[in-house]
Amino acid sequence: MRVPVSWLTEHVGLTEVPSADELAEALIRVGFEVEDVEQLEAVTGPLVIGRVTEIEELTEFKKPIRFCRVDVGTRGSDPAEPQGIVCGATNFAVGDLVVAALPGTTLPGGFAIAARKTYGRVSDGMICALDELGIGDDHAGILVLPPDTAEPGADAAPLLGVADGAAEAVLDVAINPDRGYALSIRGLGREIACAYDAPFGDPTAINQGLPAVEGEAWPVTVEPASGCRRFVARRVTDLDPTAPTPWWMTRRLLLAGIRPISLAVDVTNYVMLELGQPMHAYDAARVTGDVVVRRARADEKITTLDDVSRALDPDDVAVCDESGPIGLAGVMGGASTEVTDTTADVLLEAATWEPASVARAARRHKLPSEAARRFERTVDPAVARAATDRAAALLAHYGSATVAPGVTDAGPFPAGDEAALEPVRMALDLPDRVAGVAYPRGASVRRLVQVGCAVDVDSQDGAAAVVVTPPTWRPDLVRPADLVEEVLRLEGYDVIPSVLPAFAGGTGLTMAQRRRRQVSRALADAGYQEVLPSPFMAPGVLDAFGLDDDDPRRSAVRLANPLDADRSLMATTLLPGLLDAVVRNVSRGLRDLALFHVGQVARPDRGERSDGEGRGTPGAAPVVGTAQRPTDAEIAALLEGLPAQPLRVGAVLTGAWEPKGWWGEGRPATWTDAVEAARTVASVYGATPEVSDDRHAPWHPGRCAALHVDGVLVGHAGELHPKVLEALGLPPRTCAMELELDRLPVHEVLARPEVSAFPPVLLDVALVAATDVPAAALEATLVEGGGDLLEDVRLFDVYSGAQVGEGRRSLAFALRLRAPDRTLTLEEASAARDAAIALAGERHGATLRA
Known part of the structure; x- marks a missing residue:
């Protein structure tokens, strides 16, 4: 909320007005966040009030240009004649009061004014707009002051709050949702009084000097289910529709960020800022019959003040007359009863609405407003009567209106002490x-x-x-x-002293927590960058993945109030968030990516939880009050209502895995790199995953590997399906890996490696097998056949062509053999190699390549 300092301190009994910075520090001290302190720049030189006496339209130019004669009293270059000023604005007429910057004036931003010839005339100064004076951002036209503001020639700088040494300041205060009272001068002024231990004069307690109340202002009926707690109405008649808003009020509205419109509307906005009570003004002559506050009915529509026809929802609260809805309660009024430039009979409304109803309506109709912002945070229902009295008194004083004696006070809000x-x-x-x-x-x-x-x-x-x-x-x-x-x-x-709690010995991270951190470090060391994607996903991404209708990943928890309407489901897999990060980075020119994320997913379909306890589909969690600690039964029911949330790690790769340069052509990322990432993760747990081919969306059916540890499926890795890449806008050949860390065994002490001091025997073998024989299966068979002497097996070459025959391929493995207690002889090494080859031939039909 933007608050002018002079207005903020108006009701606080301070012996000396603090500076804007001191006031900001005081608000911070009592728990408020001040986002900005805006000091209006001072204007130096002859900035004066002028009255336009003559306007000459210069029609020979493509855009509107006017040569104006402006009476600036005795401040002009020739005291006997009006000042001649060229101006391009058209929103003023002869007789209007304007602000003129005469030669020698320096406006905000260091803009110096001098007499100069332009458009064939000599301009002795400038007629100023609001933004040129540093008051607001409006440049639609020049500033036109009310007729009785000051006499021509008067100094304008003090009037505008831009005088040198006394320039106005504005605080921009962030208001927490639970402190709706602070969205007003009344509320923030009270906080300033608390901060300085100064007396505070509540503006609602000021007697407005209105006539005694006699009867009702207008018949109003508030239906019980309407969500309206209080509806106060007051009527003013014989309002002068041409009466201008006084400058002091216009200035405060501008500094608070509200555009002045007309006296009736400006008064309601002013009272809202001052007392925190949003108000609405109806043209009473256009209101037909009694006013009824109720929920909207089916097929009802309203044209709001922004001239948009809106279909109302049965959850909306509507203010209606005999013609139908004339206002969307707490959000925006209707165009059918809008106050116009001919309105002389005004019905003032100050109501209190259910915060949740207003919040839903504002979001449903995409109509954020200053009124809705306050009603969402709860408005003091006791201030409604004072607000209508304040508004009526202002209209009577500045608009020559007559305040009708009746006041309507409808709704269930109790009177007197019962309201406490x-x-x-x-x-x-x-x-x-x-x-x-x-x-x-x-x-x-x-x-x-x-x-x-x-x-x-x-x-x-x-x-x-x-x-x-x-x-x-x-x-x-x-x-x-x-x-x-x-x-x-x-x-x-x-x-309040800051005391660190004593550290209890013997505590620290569990082994599972250590492994989780080691996973991040291992992937980072391997060249991956960690990202923190959204834990929510869009329903359509599962269709893009090509999942079957009965795929368990389609069973997702739907958010009751999603932060993003497009992501309304809790993610059942880490891939949607990771792939979103790839799309975002590629759109910004980054083509070579290796990203990973460690996080939980929500799986309400899982038959078992990560702690090993059996669990079916969760039931509905109970709503537990906050008056006391939940019982053990309630806690158990809450836990039973939670979905399983296993911890997973996911990684995606696209582009070049090894960049090209003077050292070579580089290498693109392939599905084998995704498998290697899975191996890297498993190695942290001291496990070696068994790799086998699989068909599992969204991976390519021919380039998808299933990963097992101790016979348990822990995840998948490989290249994503081309249709998935096309649907999500991903680069070709993008690869991914996802493992469930909760399924990997956690050992307190990892098996230590056996180190032999004896030299190894290095042998290569090239085996020819059918193309459908997985390399991982062949490698596992070689390890089994080689026995204890086979220390390591590494695939280093794959060849397919006419030399090995159609439907077959050659896979070359490097074998490292070593004994822990002696130097191997060539015969022993050859025997182990032959045994491995023999087992590969028996199981997979592999033959040694000649």
Whole structure:
């Protein structure tokens, strides 16, 4: 919320007005975030009020150009004559008051004004727009002041708040969702008063001097299920439709970021900013019959103030007359009763709506507004009457209106003491115990009274306590912890000591946690970069993956309130997020990628949990209250309602695995690199995965490997299917790997390697086998056949062609043989090699290549 400093301190009894930076620090001290302190740049030189006396249209140019005569009193170059100024704006007329920068003026940004010849005329200055004065960003036209603002020739800089040495400042304060009261001068002013221990004058308590209330302003019916807590209406008649908004109000609205429109609309916006109560003004002459507040009916429509026809949802709350809906409650009014430049009879509304209903309506109709922003965060229902009185008094004073004596106050909001919130009982020393600070005697009571609470001291069983009744604008104070927070933040978080907890010996990471961290380090060492993709996925990505209808990965948890409407499911696999990261990087010119992510997925379909306990499809989790700790049965039901969340690691590769350069042509990433990434992960756990061919979407059926450890399927690796790549916009030959870490065995101590001091015997064998014989299967057979002497097997060449025959290929393996206690003889090594070849021939029909 943008807040002018002069307005913020208006109701605070400060002996000396602090600077903008000091006020920002004070708000931060009491728990608010100040995003920016904007100091308006000062204007130096003769910036004056002028009255336009003559306009000459220069029609010989392609764009509108006017030569104006402006009366600037005795401040002009010739006191006896109006100042001649060339201007391109057309939103002013003869007789209007404007702001003129005469030669010698320096505007914000160092823009110096001098007399110069332009468009065939000599321009002795410039007529200024808002952005040229540093007040707002509007450049649609020059600034036209109300007629009675000042006399021509008066100094304009103090009036605009841009005088040298006294320029206005604006604070941009971020308001938390639970502090809706602070979206107003009333709320933030109270916080400033608390920060400086200064008296605060509540603007709602000011008597507006209106006539005594007699009867109702307008017949209003609030239906019980409408979500309207209070609806206050007041009527003003005989309003001068041409009455301008006073400059002081226009200036405050501009600095707060709101565009002035007309007196009636500006007054409602001003009261909203001042008191935090959004208001709406209806043209009473266009309201037909009684007003009814109800839920929208099927097929009802409304044309809102932005001239858009909107179909209403039965969940929407509508303000209606006999013609139908005339307002979308809490969001935007209807065009049929809009206040126009001829409206003289105005019906003012100040209502309080159910926050959730307004939030849903604003998002459903894509209509964010300042009113909806406040209603979503809860508006004080007790301020509605004061808001209508304030608005009516302003219209009477500046618009020559007559305030009708009637006031309508409908809805279930109780009157008097019955409107108070539920009292909260708190031990008097609870803030001291929570903060670990001995606060001065009476500090808790004093701080709670400052925020508006009624406090009664009580004691039971000899323990001092207070019974606190929160004010109507603080519905967030519902438990002792909330009251403690108020005391602590106002006393200052900086006085709470920072004490590190004592480190308990014998604790640390579990072995599973260590392995998980080692996985990240191992993949990073192998050349992969870690990413943190979204844990949610779009339903359509599973179709793009080509999954069968009964594929377990289609059983996903749907989010009730997704952060992104396009990603409404919890991910059942890590691949959607990783592939999104690839698409994003490729779109930004990065073609060679090796990315990985370690994270959990949600699998409600799993037959067993990662802890090994049997588990079927989870049931509905119960809704547990916060008044007390959940029972063991409730905790068990909550856990039973959770889906299985196994820990997985995923990796994707695309482009060049080895870049090309002066050293060579490089090498593209292939499915074998994805398999090698899986081996790297398994090696952290001291495991060697068994690799076999498989058909598993979204991988290519001919380039997909299933990975098993101790007979348990732990994941897949390989090249993704071309149709998947095309559907998701991925580069050709993109490869991926995904393993479930919870299925890998976790050993406290990994098997230590056996190191032999004796030299190895290195032998190569080339085996010819059918092309459908997996290289991994052939390698495993060689290891088994070679026995204990075979230390390592590595595939280093694959050949297919006429020399080996159609449907067959040659696979060359490098064998390393070694004995732990002696030097192998060539005969022993050859015997082990022959045994391995013989077993390969027996199992796979492999023959030694000549």
